[in-house]
Amino acid sequence: MSSAGLSAPALRASRRRYGEDVVKVLLALCAFVSVATTVGIVVALLFPALEFFREISIVDFLTGKDWSPLFEPARFGALPLIAGTFVITLWACIVALPFGLGAAIYLSEYARPRTRSVLKPALELLAGIPTVVFGYFALTFVTPLLRDIGIQVEIFNGLSAGLVMGVMLMPTVASLSEDAMVAVPRELRDGAYALGSSKLQVSTRIVVPAAVSGIIASFVLAISRAVGETMIVLIAAGQQPNLTFDPRRAIETMTAFIGATGAGDVPTGSIEYKTIFAVGLTLFVMTLVMNLFAIRLVRRFREVYE
Amino acid sequence: MNRRGRDIRGAIFRVLLLASLAVAFLTLGTLLVDVAGKGFDFLDPRFFQNPPSTDPHQAGARPAILATAYLGVLLLLFTVPLGVGTAIYLEEYADKNRWYNRLLEVNIQNLAAVPSIVYGILGLAFIVRGLGLGRVVLAGALILTLLVLPTVIIAAREAIRAVPDSIRQAAFALGATRWQVVSRQVLPAAIPGIATGSILALSRGVGETAPLLMIGALTYVAFDPTVLGPFTALPVQIYNWTSQPQEDFLKLAATGIIVLLGMLLTLNAVAIWLRNRYERRW
Numbered sequence: 001m002s003s004a005g006l007s008a009p010a011l012r013a014s015r016r017r018y019g020e021d022v023v024k025v026l027l028a029l030c031a032f033v034s035v036a037t038t039v040g041i042v043v044a045l046l047f048p049a050l051e052f053f054r055e056i057s058i059v060d061f062l063t064g065k066d067w068s069p070l071f072e073p074a075r076f077g078a079l080p081l082i083a084g085t086f087v088i089t090l091w092a093c094i095v096a097l098p099f100g101l102g103a104a105i106y107l108s109e110y111a112r113p114r115t116r117s118v119l120k121p122a123l124e125l126l127a128g129i130p131t132v133v134f135g136y137f138a139l140t141f142v143t144p145l146l147r148d149i150g151i152q153v154e155i156f157n158g159l160s161a162g163l164v165m166g167v168m169l170m171p172t173v174a175s176l177s178e179d180a181m182v183a184v185p186r187e188l189r190d191g192a193y194a195l196g197s198s199k200l201q202v203s204t205r206i207v208v209p210a211a212v213s214g215i216i217a218s219f220v221l222a223i224s225r226a227v228g229e230t231m232i233v234l235i236a237a238g239q240q241p242n243l244t245f246d247p248r249r250a251i252e253t254m255t256a257f258i259g260a261t262g263a264g265d266v267p268t269g270s271i272e273y274k275t276i277f278a279v280g281l282t283l284f285v286m287t288l289v290m291n292l293f294a295i296r297l298v299r300r301f302r303e304v305y306e
Numbered sequence: 307m308n309r310r311g312r313d314i315r316g317a318i319f320r321v322l323l324l325a326s327l328a329v330a331f332l333t334l335g336t337l338l339v340d341v342a343g344k345g346f347d348f349l350d351p352r353f354f355q356n357p358p359s360t361d362p363h364q365a366g367a368r369p370a371i372l373a374t375a376y377l378g379v380l381l382l383l384f385t386v387p388l389g390v391g392t393a394i395y396l397e398e399y400a401d402k403n404r405w406y407n408r409l410l411e412v413n414i415q416n417l418a419a420v421p422s423i424v425y426g427i428l429g430l431a432f433i434v435r436g437l438g439l440g441r442v443v444l445a446g447a448l449i450l451t452l453l454v455l456p457t458v459i460i461a462a463r464e465a466i467r468a469v470p471d472s473i474r475q476a477a478f479a480l481g482a483t484r485w486q487v488v489s490r491q492v493l494p495a496a497i498p499g500i501a502t503g504s505i506l507a508l509s510r511g512v513g514e515t516a517p518l519l520m521i522g523a524l525t526y527v528a529f530d531p532t533v534l535g536p537f538t539a540l541p542v543q544i545y546n547w548t549s550q551p552q553e554d555f556l557k558l559a560a561t562g563i564i565v566l567l568g569m570l571l572t573l574n575a576v577a578i579w580l581r582n583r584y585e586r587r588w
Contacts, residue, residue, distance in 0.1 A: 023485045024399055030391030031400075034414050034459070037452050041424060044431035095329070102326025110323060119327065121578065126334050128506075128574060130513030132541045133563050136548050137337045140344070140556060167333045174330075200316045221419060228421025230516035235548055255423050255516070262423075262430060262520040280427045284420070291419040295412055 045284055048277035055271060061278065067241035067252075069275045070261070080241035081279065084251035087158045088165065088233055091247055092226040095166020097219055100173025104215075107174065108181035109203045120175075127171035135235030138164040143236065152248060156238025159247035165232050169222045176221065180214020180301050181207050217297035224290035228283060230255040254283045341567075345560030353561055357528040358543065362554035367562055370543035373443055373523075373531040374569070377539060378512050380447035381454065385511075386504050388451070389458030390493075393500075396459075397466045398488050418456035425453045426520025434521050441522035443537045449521060454511040461503020465496040498584035505577040509570045515541040540566050 053061065056076045064077015103123070107116055142160040146153050153159055184207050192206045208215065238250030239260050252260075258276050266273045348362075356366025392414075400407040429449035439445045469492050477487040523542045531537040538546070540562060547559035 017483055020483055020485050024395075027391050027395035027399060030388050031395045031410055033388055033452075034392060034417060034455065035410065037417060037428075037455070038413055040432055041420065041428050044428045045424075048431070099326040099329045102323045103330060106320075106323035106327055110320065122334075123330060125574070126330055128509060128513075128570060129334075129337070130515065130541055130566065130570070132513070132515040132544050132548075133337070133341070133567065136544065136559055136563060137340065139548065140560075141336070141340050164333075167330060170326075170330050198312050198316050200312075200319045203319075224419055225421075228423065230421070230423045231545065234516075235545065255421065258423050258427065259516055259519050262426060263522070263524045265522075268435060276427060277431075280424060284424050287419065287421055287424075288416065291416045292412070294419075295415045 041284065045277050045281040048274045049281040052271070052274035052278040055274075056278075062282075065243050067257075069272055074271070076275065078254075078279065078282065080243040081252055081254045081257055082282075083243050083245065084158065084233075084237070084241065085227055085253040085255070087245055087247050087251060088162045088229075088237060088253055089223060089226040091159060091162025092165040092169055092229075093219075093223060095163055096169035096173050096222050096226075099166075100170040100218070100222070101177055101215065103170060103174040104177035104181060104218075105203050105208070108178045109199065109207060123171045123174060126168070127175075129168070131168070131229060131231040132235070134164050134168050135161075135232040138232055138236035154238070154248060154250050156236065156240070156250040157248050158237050158251045161233050161235075161237040162247060164236070165226055165229055168229075168232070169225055172222050172225060173218045176218035176298070177211065177215045180211035180218070183214070183301060184210040211301065213297045214301040217294040217301070220290050220294040220297070224287045224294070227290075228255060228287050230259045234259045254279050258283070338567075341560050341563045344557050345562070345564045348558050348561040349564060353558075353565070358526065358538075358546075362552065362558055365555075365558055367540060367543050367565065369527045369529065369531050370538045370540045370562075371565065373446075373527075373537035374512055374540040374566075376443050376531065376533060376537075377447050377450060378508055380444065380533070381450050381511050382504065382508055384447065384451040385455055385458045385507065386500075389455055389504070389507075390462050390500060392455075392459045393462035393466055394488055394493075397463055398484065398492065414456050414459055418460065422453055422514055423516040423520065425449055426517035428452070429517060429521045441525070441536055443531055443533050443535065445521055446518050446523060446537065446539065449517050450511040450514060453514065453517060454507040457507040457510060458504055461507065462496070462500045465499025465503065466492060468499060469495045495586070498580055498586070501584075502577045502581045505573050505580070509573040509577075512573075513541055513566065513570055515539075515545055518542050519545070540569075 061076055061078050063079065064075065065079050066075035066077045067080045068075045107119060111119060138160045139156075142164055143153060143155065143157065146160055151159070188206050188210060189202050192202045197206070233253045233256045237253065237256065239252050239256055240250040241252040241257070242249055244251065258279055261272065261276050266276070352364075353366045354371065355368055356364060357369050358367065359365040396407070396411065400410070402408065426449065429445060433439050433445045433448050434441055439448075473491050473495065474487050477491045482490070518539050519542060522536075523538050524546060525536055525538060527536055527538050544559050544562040544566065547555045547562060550556070
């Protein structure tokens with residue numbers, strides 16, 4: 001076919017618009033702030049931490065059983081802080097994971113739309129309460145309550161901090177798990193019902209397995225948040241680096257050490273000052289690994305069903 | 307399995323699920339009632355007029371409440387343009403097949419989950435000491451900005467993504483440039499979602515304590531704060547009172563919590579109202 005005389009209309013812009021380019025550069029600069037933040041965090045942590053590890057060997061730091069950086073003789077074994085973080089995280093998970101998952105199954109599979117539209121914002125309300133308030137509640141309500149029911153806890157203890165943190169993390173687990181369950185296609189449920197399954201069977205044998213990557217992601221994110229949570233432990237768990245797995249005793253977590261030391265007036269450049277960064281780097285690396293794992297999992301369930 | 311056994315198991319399962327939700331709501335209810343009971347005694351005008359004091363009956367939280375208000379305003383001023391700008395870049399401009407744009411996305415998701423105390427360390431190292439800004443309100447606002455920015459970006463992206471493509475295509479077909487499409491079609495349609503997300507992020511930032519502790523907000527401030535002056539924010543003041551041994555200071559902390567929760571609930575109510583009033587289903 002001859003195309004003579006039928007030239008296509010030009011679909012290019014009539015002239016270059018420099019304003020458009022300027023806008024694009026400005027927007028990219030906004031996005032660059034996030035990159036700069038990450039770089040800033042890494043730089044801020046890494047250099048003082050490296051100076052710290054020049055004085056104290058990293059093996060002693062990670063395996064030492066005595067932590068007393070602010071007293072003579074200073075000891076820099078971080079195991080008590082890591083054990084404290086572990087105890088708190090464990091008890092937070094004992095509450096947050098099963099109950100959060102239960103809440104998610106109810107919201108996704110059982111609740112009527114009306115009920116759901118009331119319960120979800122109410123859970124968000126719980127998520128919006130500042131952590132300092134949860135810390136206050138753990139110290140002034142939960143600890144006395146534990147003593148009243150016969151659990152011999154110290155005034156500052158890991159148990160009440162962990163339990164309260166567990167409730168605080170429930171909305172995190174519930175909301176992300178529920179997202180994953182809602183994304184499971186209806187046909188899977190219908191197929192199971194058609195074969196005579198009960199609601200219990202559909203929930204536990206179809207929906208939960210199909211949404212498992214999202215559920216695990218919510219668990220990992222909750223653990224990451226438990227490891228990084230500061231105020232509850234600072235207020236309710238005490239600031240004593242005991243190497244113990246007994247949740248009834250006062251303990252110190254990595255975050256509580258950073259918070260307590262940073263809030264005090266430590267001279268810049270001193271070994272105590274650098275300790276903040278060494279512990280901070282350990283904390284950052286631990287949470288980074290968990291976050292990246294969770295992000296991968298979430299991406300996977302989004303790819304499968306959406 | 308017979309039918310009866312199935313019914314019973316189903317009923318038990320249902321009760322267990324409801325019990326999970328009950329754990330959350332009972333705790334929330336108990337917390338609110340407990341704090342209200344303890345803090346009621348000191349909830350009077352003096353609390354809003356006086357600076358902190360060693361005498362709990364004279365102590366108030368006026369400087370802390372003002373500083374928290376300043377922090378909130380600065381936080382909105384900083385985060386909204388940056389967050390919306392980033393969201394527009396990612397949704398409307400970025401080529402998602404480029405490695406750097408994918409990295410940017412993962413980076414933002416990770417930043418949303420970095421512990422808040424780590425932002426405090428960043429602030430201590432760079433903003434307070436590196437920039438030499440000192441332990442002032444502005445430094446606190448900058449730290450909180452970086453902390454809540456990922457939340458704002460994620461909310462703004464969702465709002466922008468909810469605007470249907472047909473609107474963009476119609477505008478392009480009429481000869482609009484990309485920025486004209488974004489600024490005159492997409493953004494106006496996404497504003498309710500962006501506003502809701504920003505206010506929720508604001509309420510998260512205003513309630514933060516740990517990063518402010520790190521940049522030295524745990525100080526005694528007897529006068530009204532200024533943007534470039536030392537400060538104590540309300541959550542930090544609550545922490546300060548909580549760590550005092552006397553019973554009366556614990557009550558003052560509860561009063562502080564009532565005021566803080568009052569501020570946050572108001573913000574949340576505004577956000578929910580905005581969502582219900584202006585949300586459009588396409």
